[in-house]
Amino acid sequence: MRNVLIVDDEKFVRISVMKCIDWHAHGFAEPRDAGNGEEALQILQREPVDIVLTDIKMPQMDGMALIKAIRDLQLDTEIIVLSCLNEFDYVRQALQLGACDYLFKPTMLPEDILQALVNAMNKINQREQTNHMIHSLSRKAYEHQRSLTESFLWEWIDGKQWTATELLDKTSELQMAWLNGEVRVMRLAADDLAACLSSKFKGNAYLLKYAVTNIVDETLQPYCSHYLLSRTPDEYVILFTLHPHEKQEQELLQQMCAQVRDNLKQYLNFAVAAALSKAACTLADVREAYLETAALMQPGDSIAAAPEYRYEIQEAIAYIDAHLGENDLGLERVSAHIKISKNYLSRLFKEVVGVSYIDFVTERRLEKARELYRTSDLRVYEIAEKVGYADWRYFTKVFKKTYGHPISDEE
Incomplete structure (x- = not known):
């Protein structure tokens, strides 16, 4: 049932309109009525109204002010103007403000009123159907995009x-x-x-x-x-x-x-x-x-x-220690072994360990070299080879630069 509000300062006009239509038979609830724009606006602000039939010239708040107030409130209310022959300029303004129809009060018949109401109701029905369709399509588009997004992200997380x-x-x-x-x-x-x-x-x-x-x-x-x-x-x-x-x-x-x-x-x-x-x-x-x-x-x-040394770092360090004697112990090789990207592993070393990957490997090689020098009878070139340096002369330069003395000074 659609709700109708009849607004006119002449009571007999309101009563005549209310009595000339079989409201329920045509899909309308029993109409409300108001004697001026202010009364109508109070009803509109507290009750749902689908269609307003309003006179133009009324005391306190006229029809034009009422139409503007309805539009200011952003109500989806259809408005039918009731006018006299000498009010055409007002009718034109009302239509420009969004009124959907107008009726000439001196000559309007019950069937004219009913037709205007039915046209307004059809317009409302069409708008609601369109809004429902748009909402439904938007919802389907949203759900489709969300499904695509979730599939993409899960594929990535799962290793694609x-x-x-x-x-x-x-x-x-x-x-x-x-x-x-x-x-x-x-x-x-x-x-x-x-x-x-x-x-x-x-x-x-x-x-x-x-x-x-x-x-x-x-x-x-x-x-x-x-x-x-x-x-x-x-x-x-x-x-x-x-x-x-x-x-x-x-x-x-x-x-x-x-x-x-x-x-x-x-x-x-x-x-x-x-x-x-x-x-x-x-x-x-x-x-x-x-x-x-x-x-x-x-x-x-x-x-x-995440702990200070996470499992990726622990795995990387274990692999580095096990392969210190190999000179191709690059970032790409280690990251491939523990199945993460080299950029991610590089960033983890800087953020978690506090040094770059290259500096960490160098430090690990030199610490191992110090240990071998102290605990074995290996010559310097043999130690260099054991910790991944093919050129023992370069190894001794790196060692001295790092510790400030040659390896021969190690006790």
């Missing part, structure tokens, strides 16, 4: 290789250019999924995921651009980059993670363990950061963060 150009094209296509900045990973795992599902969501995992997504969005929006991934209702992965004005500080990152966890507990009774990747990484290194949070994840209230 993309070139730098392909990554740039993909993130641009999916309108996620922010992922080309410094990306971090936050990982959440349910402590007791069954309890949460039974107490809040009646076993509906889809509703839980929807609620978690909303809580995460509202919590993180002030701090970062982010994207939430979930393949199962008990685990959520959040990729995010801090807004430019936010500093890359561990305290802020811990605060964000704590707020997400606390809000999930408070509003959803959803207790989660949380882990946060320590080193900022590019999208190309998301897989490594994801695996890092998986290794850190522990149940309980604390937020796990």
Whole structure:
């Protein structure tokens, strides 16, 4: 049923219009009426009105002022103007303001009024159908893009290789250019999924995921651009980059993670363990950061963060120590062995160990050389060979530059 409001300062006109139509038979509720624009505006502000039939000349607030007020309130109300023959200029202005039709009061018949009302109702129905279709298409487009985005990110996390150009094209296509900045990973795992599902969501995992997504969005929006991934209702992965004005500080990152966890507990009774990747990484290194949070994840209230020497560094150091005698111990070889990118490994050494990869390997070689000189009868050229230097003269120069004395002075 459509709601109609009749506005006219002449009561007999209002009563005549109200009595000349079988409202229910044509899809209308019993109409309301008002004696001027002010009364009509009060009704419009407290009740839904689909169609207004209004006179133009009225005391206190006339029809033109009422039409302007309706448009200022941005109401989707159709307006039919009731006019006299000498008011055509007003009618023209009313139509310019968005009135959909007009009727000449001296000659209008019940069928004229009904036809104008039906036309207005059809216009409303068409607008609502169009809006519904647009909303439906927008929703489908959003869901399709989200599906493509999740597939792309999970493929990457699961180990699919993309070139730098392909990554740039993909993130641009999916309108996620922010992922080309410094990306971090936050990982959440349910402590007791069954309890949460039974107490809040009646076993509906889809509703839980929807609620978690909303809580995460509202919590993180002030701090970062982010994207939430979930393949199962008990685990959520959040990729995010801090807004430019936010500093890359561990305290802020811990605060964000704590707020997400606390809000999930408070509003959803959803207790989660949380882990946060320590080193900022590019999208190309998301897989490594994801695996890092998986290794850190522990149940309980604390937020796990990457230790000073993470598993990638430990693996790299073990491999370096086992191959110190080989002079081709480059970054690319070691990163390939532990299955991460060389750029990511290089950054980890600088951020976690505090020195560049090359400086670390050099230091490791020289420390091994000192140990061999003190504990064996090997000659200098043999020691140089044992720690990866093909040219023993170059080895002695590096040693003296590093320690300030030749290796022969070692006790």
